[in-house]
Amino acid sequence: MFELLGVPPQALFGQVLLGLINGSFYAILSLGLAVIFGLLNIINFAHGAQYMMGAFVAWMCLNYLGVNYWAALLIAPIAVGATGIVIERVFLARIAKYDHLYGLLLTFGLALIIQGLFRNYYGSSGLPYGIPPQLTGGQNLGFMFLPTYRGWVVVASLVVCLATWFVIEKTKLGSYLRAATENPTLTQAFGINVPLLVTLTYGFGVALAAFAGVLAAPIYAVNPNMGADLIIVVFAVVVIGGMGSIMGAIVTGFSLGLIEGLTKVFYPEASSTVIFIIMVLVLLVKPAGLFGRAA
Amino acid sequence: MKLKTLLAATALGALMAAPALAQQISVKAGVLNDRSGIYADLSGEGSVIAARLAVEDFKAAEKGIKVEIVSADHQNKPDVGSTIARQWYDQDGVDLILDVPTSSVALAVSQITKDKNKIHINSGAGTSDLTGKACSPNTVHWTYDTYALAQGTGGAMVKAGGDSWFFLTADYAFGHALERDASAVVTKAGGKVVGAVRTPFPGTDFSSFLLQAQASKAKVIGLANAGGDLTNSVKQASEFGITQGGQKLAGLLTFASDVHALGLQAAQGLVLTESFYWDRDDGTRAWSERFAKLNGGKKPTMVQAGVYSGLLHYLKAVEATKSKDAAVVMAKMKEMPTDDPLFGKGSIRVNGRKMHPMYLYEVKKPSESKGPWDYYKQIAVLSGEEAFQPLAETGCSLVK
Numbered sequence: 135m136f137e138l139l140g141v142p143p144q145a146l147f148g149q150v151l152l153g154l155i156n157g158s159f160y161a162i163l164s165l166g167l168a169v170i171f172g173l174l175n176i177i178n179f180a181h182g183a184q185y186m187m188g189a190f191v192a193w194m195c196l197n198y199l200g201v202n203y204w205a206a207l208l209i210a211p212i213a214v215g216a217t218g219i220v221i222e223r224v225f226l227a228r229i230a231k232y233d234h235l236y237g238l239l240l241t242f243g244l245a246l247i248i249q250g251l252f253r254n255y256y257g258s259s260g261l262p263y264g265i266p267p268q269l270t271g272g273q274n275l276g277f278m279f280l281p282t283y284r285g286w287v288v289v290a291s292l293v294v295c296l297a298t299w300f301v302i303e304k305t306k307l308g309s310y311l312r313a314a315t316e317n318p319t320l321t322q323a324f325g326i327n328v329p330l331l332v333t334l335t336y337g338f339g340v341a342l343a344a345f346a347g348v349l350a351a352p353i354y355a356v357n358p359n360m361g362a363d364l365i366i367v368v369f370a371v372v373v374i375g376g377m378g379s380i381m382g383a384i385v386t387g388f389s390l391g392l393i394e395g396l397t398k399v400f401y402p403e404a405s406s407t408v409i410f411i412i413m414v415l416v417l418l419v420k421p422a423g424l425f426g427r428a429a
Numbered sequence: 430m431k432l433k434t435l436l437a438a439t440a441l442g443a444l445m446a447a448p449a450l451a452q453q454i455s456v457k458a459g460v461l462n463d464r465s466g467i468y469a470d471l472s473g474e475g476s477v478i479a480a481r482l483a484v485e486d487f488k489a490a491e492k493g494i495k496v497e498i499v500s501a502d503h504q505n506k507p508d509v510g511s512t513i514a515r516q517w518y519d520q521d522g523v524d525l526i527l528d529v530p531t532s533s534v535a536l537a538v539s540q541i542t543k544d545k546n547k548i549h550i551n552s553g554a555g556t557s558d559l560t561g562k563a564c565s566p567n568t569v570h571w572t573y574d575t576y577a578l579a580q581g582t583g584g585a586m587v588k589a590g591g592d593s594w595f596f597l598t599a600d601y602a603f604g605h606a607l608e609r610d611a612s613a614v615v616t617k618a619g620g621k622v623v624g625a626v627r628t629p630f631p632g633t634d635f636s637s638f639l640l641q642a643q644a645s646k647a648k649v650i651g652l653a654n655a656g657g658d659l660t661n662s663v664k665q666a667s668e669f670g671i672t673q674g675g676q677k678l679a680g681l682l683t684f685a686s687d688v689h690a691l692g693l694q695a696a697q698g699l700v701l702t703e704s705f706y707w708d709r710d711d712g713t714r715a716w717s718e719r720f721a722k723l724n725g726g727k728k729p730t731m732v733q734a735g736v737y738s739g740l741l742h743y744l745k746a747v748e749a750t751k752s753k754d755a756a757v758v759m760a761k762m763k764e765m766p767t768d769d770p771l772f773g774k775g776s777i778r779v780n781g782r783k784m785h786p787m788y789l790y791e792v793k794k795p796s797e798s799k800g801p802w803d804y805y806k807q808i809a810v811l812s813g814e815e816a817f818q819p820l821a822e823t824g825c826s827l828v829k
Binding site: 355364 | 468469640
């Protein structure tokens with residue numbers, strides 16, 4: 135068997151695939167952030183908490199209502215998205231005219247409150263949530279054992295990401311959204327309800343986070359801190375991709391998952407920092423991000 | 430006349446107050462642990478509850494000892510923990526610090542305790558360095574350590590045929606210590622260590638590392654991590670078919686709260702070592718019932734039990750010596766045998782190591798469990814002498 139840089143190729147292929155799987159989570163989460171930033175100009179620090187809420191709603195559905203994973207995949211984004219809509223109407227709409235910083239501080243505060251509440255009721259070590267019976271087991275791909283569930287995660291997130299991109303970039307609704315971003319006053323003058331669009335967009339971004347949360351529940355520990363650990367990385371992904379760029383978020387999400395996966399093979403100790411090193415380099419060379427437009 | 434009465438009254442008052450003042454000792458104990466992060470469930474508020482129960486059971490008030498308990502969150506960060514410890518000792522009049530999970534924080538707090546000449550009874554941290562090369566005359570390491578865990582789980586797995594090991598190690602003081610101690614046990618028992626990977630702490634996705642472990646073809650994957658890291662790696666090992674493929678998982682530090690979080694479906698068959706399990710005998714059950722009532726129905730972990738037992742022993746020493754002087758109390762604590770319903774009879778060695786048996790458990794199958802918190806079956810008992818590092822090997826400067 136040949137070796138590549140001292141690593142057997144089967145391990146390498148396996149890691150590339152795993153990187154893509156992790157990249158799926160980065161992609162969905164950074165997509166939600168990018169959508170919210172692109173249209174609302176709000177840096178949504180509560181995104182990690184909303185991802186966590188998605189996972190918890192899935193757990194609650196199963197344990198309190200007896201509702202299975204598939205239904206939770208629909209219910210959790212709607213329920214958490216609805217809380218997002220309330221947050222937008224009650225808080226964010228009031229500070230829309232101020233600097234970005236206010237939105238960031240407000241959502242950060244909300245994230246701390248939400249995480250604290252969940253920790254208080256459910257503790258910090260987490261809750262058990264099993265893989266749905268239809269997706270247990272896996273395939274032996276020759277170079278690695280691919281659990282069916284992980285394959286499903288990649289497919290589901292690709293579909294959701296591309297659908298979102300399509301709606302925003304290629305449909306009439308999307309063109310309203312983009313117009314509202316460019317010039318809200320003029321768009322409103324054409325008879326389009328801009329505040330409603332903004333509210334729904336935030337709700338949608340939050341729903342994406344919750345969707346990722348449900349996807350994560352069977353494979354990662356469901357605990358109140360699960361989002362806090364992830365959100366910083368996701369922010370780095372968004373910064374690298376370019377704030378507000380939809381395609382940038384998707385492509386960067388997957389490719390950084392890949393790079394992180396490879397780092398885990400060659401120098402595992404650095405795997406939690408490699409994304410930030412890339413972020414620094416990108417900011418030095420291209421401050422608007424890889425796919426961002428210079429302001 | 431009036432003046433005379435007043436003087437007499439004052440004198441009388443002073444006379445009555447004097448013995449009471451002399452006898453009244455007030456102790457301030459600080460429970461320093463993780464109250465918001467991954468170790469909050471295994472220590473956290475539960476440890477504070479355990480400390481209060483110790484004060485209650487000691488009947489401190491009747492014995493003229495006033496005990497006040499304060500608590501704080503060290504966030505698993507050595508700098509935060511050190512700042513709190515200094516402030517407690519210098520400004521708040523804290524006499525002893527209890528618990529302190531997270532080895533890196535524990536080592537820092539132990540050093541500060543020595544500098545300030547106070548007392549630290551550690552229950553939460555794992556590193557055997559606390560009673561080894563970093564030992565201190567002011568620190569007692571109560572509940573467990575990495576050496577004993579390695580002896581228990583490592584020794585048992587090798588005996589059962591698991592003679593090649595691959596480690597998944599949390600990349601900080603505790604993980605390193607656990608890997609080192611477990612490797613030593615494995616090699617000594619005739620096994621070999623085929624590889625190890627250092628995982629960033631805390632981590633979420635361990636699948637890459639698990640695949641490396643799988644590729645190594647080791648018979649046992651030693652998980653030298655704890656809390657959320659452990660939960661994630663066990664969950665993902667079962668997902669990637671690692672346990673089904675014949676490789677065994679050794680949870681070198683697994684707490685009852687972790688098994689609770691994993692669920693028996695994912696955790697079944699895991700072999701682990703603990704010094705306390707709530708369902709061991711009538712004494713532990715009775716205490717755990719009281720504890721659970723105060724802790725939202727959650728049973729105590731060995732860390733929380735250790736906080737209770739450690740504070741109880743400290744208070745006994747204060748009562749016996751009528752002193753709070755660190756050297757005097759510590760000498761008494763080491764001289765007196767320990768005895769309580771949770772850990773039974775034991776002692777404290779000169780290096781600060783608390784001696785008691787360690788128990789080897791296997792996590793039950795879902796079908797064997799009678800309900801929530803019925804998780805372990807006992808496989809073996811190691812006496813304190815078998816479980817903990819022989820004094821001469823510790824490298825502690827207090828051992829002559």
